[in-house]
Amino acid sequence: MTTILEMAAEIVAAHASTTNMTKEELVLELTDVYNALSRLEKGEVVSEAPPEEQGPAVPRKKAFGKDKIFCMICGKGMKTLSRHLKTSHDMTASEYRKQFDVPRSQSLASKSYSEKRRQMAIDRGLGENLAKARAARSKSKGKQKA
Helix, strand or coil: CCCHHHHHHHHHHHHHHCCCHHHHHHHHHHHHHHHHHHHHCCCCCCCCCCCCCCCCCHHHHHEEEECCCEEECCCCCEEEEEHHHHHHHCCCCCHHHHHCCCCCCCCCCCCCHHHHHHHHHHCCCCHHHHHHHHHHHHHHHHHCCC
16 A cells, blocks of 8 residues: 555656756655545545735735746746746636736746746847838738728
8 A cells, every 4th residue: 555655755756757947846746645545544634815805925026036926826847937927826817916016027037047938039130020011011001991
């Protein structure tokens, strides 16, 4: 028969195989899963308060860093937040902004990620291509009106 620790390790290993996790996050998750399984074995009710009732896991000042942006619900760090919110918390970016009073001017992507994407667009000439396409479209609309 498997022990609770072995079950917890299998659960965390399965989660870690699909999610990038730091060493600290792995240890923390293993501890949380082990404690939850122990409470279940004793017949205790395992429930987690909904995110609305909890304060932010990470303060807003620390949540928006240069290399990582941290989820204020679970505290995980990543490059962009929108996809994580949808998959992990079934929440849209606007709902997240409203819940934690994040202004629309604040990007939900890390600064380094945004800068890297901007530089890639410049290197590929995407801005110039967009300007050419807009000019061509306005010319064709001008010909249709005449």
